[in-house]
Amino acid sequence: MKLPILIKTELSKQRRGFIWLMILGIPLGTTMAMFLDMYIRYHDYLYVKGQELGFTSWDILLRENHRVLGWGIFLPLFIAVIATIIHYTEFEEDNWKKLLTLPVRRWEVYISKLITIVIFSFIMIALNSLGLVLVGKVIGFPEAINYRLYGEYILYQYVAILGVVALHNFLSSHTKNVIIPVVIGFLGIIVAPGVLSKNPDLAKLIPYTYTYYINNLNVGNSSIALYGGIISMILISVVGILSFNKKDIL
Amino acid sequence: MKKYLIETDNLTKKFDGFAAVNSINLKIPQGGIYGFLGPNGAGKSTTIRMLLGLISPTEGKAKLFDKSIDKDRLDILKKVGSMVENPSYYAHLTAYENLNIIREILNVEKSEIERVLNIVGLLEVKDKKVKKFSMGMKQRLGIAQALIGNPELLILDEPTNGLDPAGIREIRALIKGLPEKLGITVVVSSHILSEIELMATDVGIINKGNLIFQGSLEELQKRSLAQIKIGAEPKKEAIDHLLKRGYQVEERDKYIYIKEFSSPSILTKELVINNFEVYHISEDKSNLEDIFLDITRKENQDEITNIN
Numbered sequence: 200m201k202l203p204i205l206i207k208t209e210l211s212k213q214r215r216g217f218i219w220l221m222i223l224g225i226p227l228g229t230t231m232a233m234f235l236d237m238y239i240r241y242h243d244y245l246y247v248k249g250q251e252l253g254f255t256s257w258d259i260l261l262r263e264n265h266r267v268l269g270w271g272i273f274l275p276l277f278i279a280v281i282a283t284i285i286h287y288t289e290f291e292e293d294n295w296k297k298l299l300t301l302p303v304r305r306w307e308v309y310i311s312k313l314i315t316i317v318i319f320s321f322i323m324i325a326l327n328s329l330g331l332v333l334v335g336k337v338i339g340f341p342e343a344i345n346y347r348l349y350g351e352y353i354l355y356q357y358v359a360i361l362g363v364v365a366l367h368n369f370l371s372s373h374t375k376n377v378i379i380p381v382v383i384g385f386l387g388i389i390v391a392p393g394v395l396s397k398n399p400d401l402a403k404l405i406p407y408t409y410t411y412y413i414n415n416l417n418v419g420n421s422s423i424a425l426y427g428g429i430i431s432m433i434l435i436s437v438v439g440i441l442s443f444n445k446k447d448i449l
Numbered sequence: 450m451k452k453y454l455i456e457t458d459n460l461t462k463k464f465d466g467f468a469a470v471n472s473i474n475l476k477i478p479q480g481g482i483y484g485f486l487g488p489n490g491a492g493k494s495t496t497i498r499m500l501l502g503l504i505s506p507t508e509g510k511a512k513l514f515d516k517s518i519d520k521d522r523l524d525i526l527k528k529v530g531s532m533v534e535n536p537s538y539y540a541h542l543t544a545y546e547n548l549n550i551i552r553e554i555l556n557v558e559k560s561e562i563e564r565v566l567n568i569v570g571l572l573e574v575k576d577k578k579v580k581k582f583s584m585g586m587k588q589r590l591g592i593a594q595a596l597i598g599n600p601e602l603l604i605l606d607e608p609t610n611g612l613d614p615a616g617i618r619e620i621r622a623l624i625k626g627l628p629e630k631l632g633i634t635v636v637v638s639s640h641i642l643s644e645i646e647l648m649a650t651d652v653g654i655i656n657k658g659n660l661i662f663q664g665s666l667e668e669l670q671k672r673s674l675a676q677i678k679i680g681a682e683p684k685k686e687a688i689d690h691l692l693k694r695g696y697q698v699e700e701r702d703k704y705i706y707i708k709e710f711s712s713p714s715i716l717t718k719e720l721v722i723n724n725f726e727v728y729h730i731s732e733d734k735s736n737l738e739d740i741f742l743d744i745t746r747k748e749n750q751d752e753i754t755n756i757n
Contacts (some may be wrong), residue, residue, distance in 0.1 A: 201554060208550045215541050288539065297537035297594065300501045301554050302526040449502035 201303050205311035210318070218284045218404035222323045225277060225436060230330030233264055237338045256280040257342035260331055261414070264271025270327060272388055274356070277323065281302040282316045282367035283377045290375040295448050309443045313368045313436060317424070320364060324356045334411045348414070355413040362406030362431030363387075369439035373446070454479045454634050455500060459509035462495050469495045471658035472509065477636060477651070481628055484649030484666075485638040488745065494636040494660040496532055497606050498583055502552055513602065527555075530600035533606060534590025540580035544571055547579060548597060555598040565593040569623065585616035596631075598719045603627060604636045609644060609664055614704045621648055642741045644718075672740045672756065675708040677716055680729030694719065706733070 211319040213219065235422060237260065239243070249259040265271040289295045328349055335344060365382075388405035395402040395411055402408040403423055409431075412424035455477035457713050462470040470492040478484045487493050498504045500511050502522045511518045513525045538547050547561045552609040566572040569589040574582070579590060588608060595603055607615045608624065625648050627633045639645050645652060664667060681687040690703055691698050696716075697708040709715065713730055715729070720727050 204553050204556070211546065211550060212539055214546070259665070288751055292540060293533075293535060294536050294537040294539065296503055296533045297497070297551075299503060299528070300526060300531045300533070301551065303521045303554060304523065445505070448498065449504065 202307045202311055205307055206314050209311050209315040212288050221253050223320055224322060226326035226330050229327050232268055233334045236263055237334055241338055255342045259337055259421050266333055274410050276388050276408045278320050278360055279381055280366045281319050282371045283380050285312055285315055287369035287377050299448055304344045305444050306440045309440050316364050318369055320360055321357055328353050352414050358428040359409040359413055361428040364408055365432040365435035366406055372443055382442045411418055452479045455513050458510045460506050460511055461508040463507040470657045473660040476526055479634050481650035482648050484645030484652045487655035489640050490642050491655045493655055494606055497533055507748055519698050523563045528601040530595035531604040532591040532595045536587045536592055538579045543578055545575040551594050551597050555640040557598045561597055563565055563594045569593040586613045599753045602634050606638045624648055661744050676733045678731045678733040682726045
């Protein structure tokens with residue numbers, strides 16, 4: 200079983216890589232954006248509006264992040280870029296042929312890539328939420344922080360993204376052209392809200408929509424985020440492994 | 450009986466109906482250096498990729514160490530080091546970090562990295578990022594990657610590609626020493642005959658997907674039968690006479706060429722006694738390059754004939 204070693208080597212391949220700039224830079228950007236949002240609108244508008252609707256300041260901050268800033272909308276696209284970077288590391292200097300002539304099982308290589316995408320995505324999601332906590336503290340919210348709310352928010356995201364991770368692991372492993380999976384990811388986030396509003400049943404089958412169900416922030420029924428993420432990850436990964444096992448490395 | 454480390458049985462790879470490799474039966478003996486020779490696009494890399502399990506054959510089988518690459522891929526690859534076409538590397542990492550990735554996957558000692566860096570002469574630049582390496586250094590890193598874990602078989606696809614003459618000489622000397630120093634069987638592919646001639650003990654020639662020669666370098670050299678080049682007048686009558694006497698005669702550039710002969714003196718005597726004026730006689734021995742070109746040309750002509 201070489202899977203743990205393969206994951207370790209996957210992480211070491213990203214040492215000094217662009218991916219870290221993205222993983223750290225995007226949450227830093229969202230933290231700064233949310234700080235500005237709260238700094239400008241919290242005392243005069245958001246807090247008052249939240250009181251009317253029965254939301255705490257921490258609820259408002261989460262909603263602002265997920266819906267107004269669009270973290271829930273753009274998260275699948277960020278994951279698409281992470282997957283592309285991880286796979287491009289192999290395509291860049293024809294490293295697939297070296298990696299796959301080592302005594303490793305192809306499915307283990309495929310899964311190690313999937314887990315690496317998950318690890319980087321998890322870090323980015325956690326940093327986004329940590330940034331929100333920091334904003335709340337700096338602005339000085341009167342209520343105590345609701346750790347459960349933020350813990351659930353992180354965990355729901357972790358599960359909801361699994362389908363997109365699996366889909367982009369599959370797409371990025373099959374094409375050297377980095378534009379294609381990123382464009383598909385972009386189309387995914389464009390199409391998702393339209394399908395959600397016009398055909399909610401069909402939306403349940405599209406992994407790009409699962410971040411909308413998190414904590415009932417956009418649409419109801421958080422369980423769709425959980426089941427959808429897990430089931431789509433399993434199904435897409437099975438197809439991906441079968442395809443990757445047969446793939447000719449030219 | 451000769452032990453073969455690699456054997457293929459009608460190994461074929463077709464891409465959209467086009468046979469890139471066509472029913473080849475490789476027999477690569479253990480020990481020594483096997484030169485896999487052929488022009489660009491002949492099917493060398495496709496064959497090597499099939500041997501390493503990177504692509505699946507359309508038909509046929511490949512066996513390495515008496516095991517099928519289809520069924521025992523992992524067992525086989527534990528004993529094989531390879532570099533296919535260009536060296537592979539993570540440019541933003543150092544040479545040491547690149548080799549460490551392979552070392553960890555192969556689960557060998559850390560000292561192995563310094564050992565292979567020393568063999569290829571990159572020890573002093575081990576902490577330099579590979580993107581700053583010259584082509585020759587990258588090529589040597591590729592060989593170092595292939596040597597990690599002390600493989601029994603080393604497959605190097607065009608290892609001197611893109612190198613300057615000094616680099617070619619270095620890599621050649623390095624490869625040449627491997628069987629003797631480390632007991633490794635080496636398969637080297639190249640489109641440059643002189644490269645193979647200077648390194649290999651055995652040779653396989655592939656052209657347009659077909660294996661058109663396989664044997665020892667000596668066997669290939671034996672094909673360089675000397676021809677007798679004769680200048681005689683009247684030429685047409687001289688040719689008729691020699692044909693009648695059972696010689697294989699070819700007429701080229703005003704001269705008569707005899708492939709099978711007893712000796713130049715007998716031929717001279719034969720012609721002079723029969724009143725032909727002999728003004729030139731010499732032995733015309735083709736070198737290995739001529740043989741290679743001759744073999745590949747024949748293959749191309751056969752193909753044209755078949756099409757017609």
